Amino acid sequence: MEIFQMIKERDIGIVLDERFKLHKGPTGHPENPNRLIEIEAGIKELQGKVTAIEARLAQDSEILFVHSPNYLKKLKELPANSLKLDQDTYWCKNSLQVARLAVGSAIELTQKIAEGDIRSGLSFSRPPGHHAEEEKAMGFCIFNNIAIAAENLHRSKAAERIVIVDWDVHHGNGTQHHFEGDPNTLYISTHQFPFYPGTGSASEKGFGKGEGATLNVPMPPNCGEKEYIGVFQHVIEPAIRKFAPDIILASCGFDSHFSDPLAQMENTATGFKGMTLIIRALADELCGGRLAILLEGGYSAKALQEGGKAVLEAILPASVDQLPETQAVEVNSRLEKILGQTN
Numbered sequence: 001m002e003i004f005q006m007i008k009e010r011d012i013g014i015v016l017d018e019r020f021k022l023h024k025g026p027t028g029h030p031e032n033p034n035r036l037i038e039i040e041a042g043i044k045e046l047q048g049k050v051t052a053i054e055a056r057l058a059q060d061s062e063i064l065f066v067h068s069p070n071y072l073k074k075l076k077e078l079p080a081n082s083l084k085l086d087q088d089t090y091w092c093k094n095s096l097q098v099a100r101l102a103v104g105s106a107i108e109l110t111q112k113i114a115e116g117d118i119r120s121g122l123s124f125s126r127p128p129g130h131h132a133e134e135e136k137a138m139g140f141c142i143f144n145n146i147a148i149a150a151e152n153l154h155r156s157k158a159a160e161r162i163v164i165v166d167w168d169v170h171h172g173n174g175t176q177h178h179f180e181g182d183p184n185t186l187y188i189s190t191h192q193f194p195f196y197p198g199t200g201s202a203s204e205k206g207f208g209k210g211e212g213a214t215l216n217v218p219m220p221p222n223c224g225e226k227e228y229i230g231v232f233q234h235v236i237e238p239a240i241r242k243f244a245p246d247i248i249l250a251s252c253g254f255d256s257h258f259s260d261p262l263a264q265m266e267n268t269a270t271g272f273k274g275m276t277l278i279i280r281a282l283a284d285e286l287c288g289g290r291l292a293i294l295l296e297g298g299y300s301a302k303a304l305q306e307g308g309k310a311v312l313e314a315i316l317p318a319s320v321d322q323l324p325e326t327q328a329v330e331v332n333s334r335l336e337k338i339l340g341q342t343n
């Protein structure tokens with residue numbers, strides 16, 4: 001416990017950048033710059049305490065860790081006028097630069113944490129990334145920020161064993177597909193199921209050498225903080241401990257919040273805080289505190305304000321005293337059913 005008390009707020013990093021607001025689509029689109037304005041409002045009082053990490057543009061060579069040269073070439077040649085990359089994902093004149101910035105911020109944050117410059121941190125970037133596949137944009141995502149950041153850690157030998165926990169309400173198909181043959185990257189996802197994008201059944205467990213390094217926890221609609229924290233305690237915590245990572249990365253979506261317009265879950269700020277506290281405690285225990293949290297989805301003002309604050313609070317040094325609050329989830333019948341699928 002004493003070592004935790006020596007951690008300072010300045011050891012926590014945060015990426016925020018006005019340029020993330022320049023990726024804009026049609027009026028009324030849920031993935032819009034206001035999402036970041038809501039998060040900023042939620043974390044206003046905490047933001048000044050932590051260390052600002054500067055975002056940077058990702059280079060082509062970094063994007064190609066995950067995406068094909070053909071896909072990147074296609075994006076570079078797109079006309080600047082607003083158009084769609086798929087039925088949900090828009091493209092404007094700034095999109096390539098902003099998408100590069102989201103990747104670059106993920107790389108900067110994770111590299112700084114892996115190398116010990118800072119202990120842990122958050123990147124509030126957009127567009128999100130976890131649906132983006134090698135060859136295509138999908139579900140508001142252009143480049144797969146977290147997959148590229150994890151690949152960068154592997155290739156630079158900054159980390160060998162990496163856990164990616166994805167608690168966005170949607171399954172991170174792009175991230176799973178990139179790592180499902182890799183035994184050194186454990187991809188774990190909680191998501192509403194069946195639901196967009198359709199993947200993420202419990203039977204998808206990785207293949208070849210990566211068999212067992214994919215863990216999907218599909219959840220029925222209307223799950224709340226009890227079910228989420230319960231899944232983190234009973235499934236995710238033992239899986240991460242067994243894997244023994246060097247660093248934990250999180251795909252943090254706030255779209256499991258009860259107020260989200262796109263999904264049907266009932267999660268709360270207490271749930272987000274509890275989930276983050278559990279992951280943070282595992283990072284403290286197993287990997288010297290190394291934890292990087294990257295924004296994915298979340299489309300209601302309330303969820304973004306409250307969720308952003310809850311997640312940042314949970315990684316601040318003082319929150320270590322709040323860990324016991326997450327220790328008492330009773331296994332109700334709904335949770336029992338969810339847990340039963342993952343065995």
Ligand SMILES: [Zn+2]
Nearest residue numbers: 168169170297
């Ligand atoms: Zn989502």
